[in-house]
Amino acid sequence: MGDELPLIGCALSEQELAERGARAAGLRKHVLRVQRADERVGITFTADVDEPLLHELIEAERQCCAFFEFDWDESAHRLEIAIPEARFKPTLDALTDGIAGAGV
Numbered sequence: 001m002g003d004e005l006p007l008i009g010c011a012l013s014e015q016e017l018a019e020r021g022a023r024a025a026g027l028r029k030h031v032l033r034v035q036r037a038d039e040r041v042g043i044t045f046t047a048d049v050d051e052p053l054l055h056e057l058i059e060a061e062r063q064c065c066a067f068f069e070f071d072w073d074e075s076a077h078r079l080e081i082a083i084p085e086a087r088f089k090p091t092l093d094a095l096t097d098g099i100a101g102a103g104v
Contacts, residue, residue: 012064020064023057024098026050031100032077039086041096045077054079057099065091 012020030049035042045054051074058070058079067088071080083092 020057020060021098023053023060024095026053027057027099028101034096034100036096039084039089039092040080040082041092043079043081043096043100045079047077049077061095065095068092068095 027045027049030045031043032046033042033044035044054072058072061068062070067084069080069082069084071082072078073080081092081095083089
């Protein structure tokens, strides 16, 4: 795998990681804005975001990385992702970059 991500405690196979990456990339064209804070990220999507795909990604991440806290505000089309402590920041950044694109 060429783009290794710094995933803390990730037990997914390469195929599962690729599938997860494809789900996240499917949301990328709908990203309007990303706001990063120390242990929290807010991603605002277009009104036509694929909500079933978004919920699928959230559920998959909840099963894999239970430390993530997700809050989806349907009316604002905004996803908040939080982590409980700074040591999970590389994983938060990797998930954010997967959804929004690197460097956003």
